[in-house]
Amino acid sequence: MTPQPSPAAGASAVAAATPGAGLDLATYLGIVQLHADYAAALDAGRWELWPDFFTEDGVYRLQPRENFERGFPLATLAFEGLGMLKDRVYGIRETLFHDPYYQRHVVGAPILRQVQDGRIECEANYAVFRTKLSEPTTVFNVGRYLDTIVPTPQGLKFAARLCIYDSEMIPNSIIYPV
16 A cells, blocks of 8 residues: 555645745735635726736736737737826726626636746736627637736735636627726
């Protein structure tokens, strides 16, 4: 009979082989909370909060998987810096006309990819459902977030959030952030 390692030994082996191992639990929970707060703000239509999730020079890109995997830079939405993010919020509130709809995000647990020099690289799957008034709810956008998260005096923030969506087709123009 082959001896089996204890659960503690197995956990140590997994931690040693995992990029970003050694990240403390409080920071990991902070990442989970950042994802949850982000989704809750967007689901509530609190667009004015959206830029606050990013650093001053934060990057937000919404890009089809095909372009991302081929290294093509073309993105459906691409914003760099708080000025562009705030401009998008202004556009949502004041200049864009569209059929109103509600969003609901379901975000998977973040997977740590790398922790180095105060930057946390992680990935999380997401699904966004859309409900238009008097219509059934539909799956609107599905993909994964590739995030670079950094600690700031105000807490954890996105230095970059890449939303890589799986479908080559989107049902309509994307008005709200994903």
